[in-house]
Amino acid sequence: MKLLHCTICGDIVKLEKTTNKCRCGSCGGHYREDGVNAIYYGPAVPIGFVNSEFVTAIEDQPEYGNGLGFGAFSIPKVCPTMVHIDIVDYIAVYDYTDGFVVDEMYDDMMEEAELQKSKSKLKNVFRDEE
Ligand SMILES: [Zn+2]
Structure with missing residues (x-):
């Protein structure tokens, strides 16, 4: 340091x-x-x-x-x-990101996108069953 x-x-x-x-x-x-x-x-x-x-x-x-x-x-x-x-x-x-490191923020966004994708897939599965 x-x-x-x-x-x-x-x-x-x-x-x-x-x-x-x-x-x-x-x-x-x-x-x-x-x-x-x-x-x-x-x-x-x-x-x-x-x-x-x-x-x-x-x-x-x-x-x-x-x-x-x-x-x-x-x-x-x-x-x-x-x-x-x-x-x-x-x-x-x-720092234009209010304390967030840009790389980490990007990773979080990608994670969130993956989560949303898996959720919507899950929804589609249920919809198909109805
Ligand atoms: Zn000084």
Whole structure:
């Protein structure tokens, strides 16, 4: 998981496939379609979580006592999967689907279409029997 630490406002922003910005708006970024490579702008230090350790820390959250640690690291200034660009070159990615990922929405629609098809087939069977 990649995040941005804004050096102006101190906000931590999680990167997603659509643009997320820090509280003050100085930095922001997004993941490219592959979900691995990311692009960001502004005065930010990119941060990475060790995904497997993060997931374990969430899943195995202790009831009491010490918290469960996980690995986090600053991503190098020059990193092929985390590209820093100038804000004027940055093209923001907006979510026009109100929180739904387009691919998932399409899958849901196909599922719904299959369901309707099987229902209408069922209706036809009953109609034939009448
Ligand atoms: Zn900021």
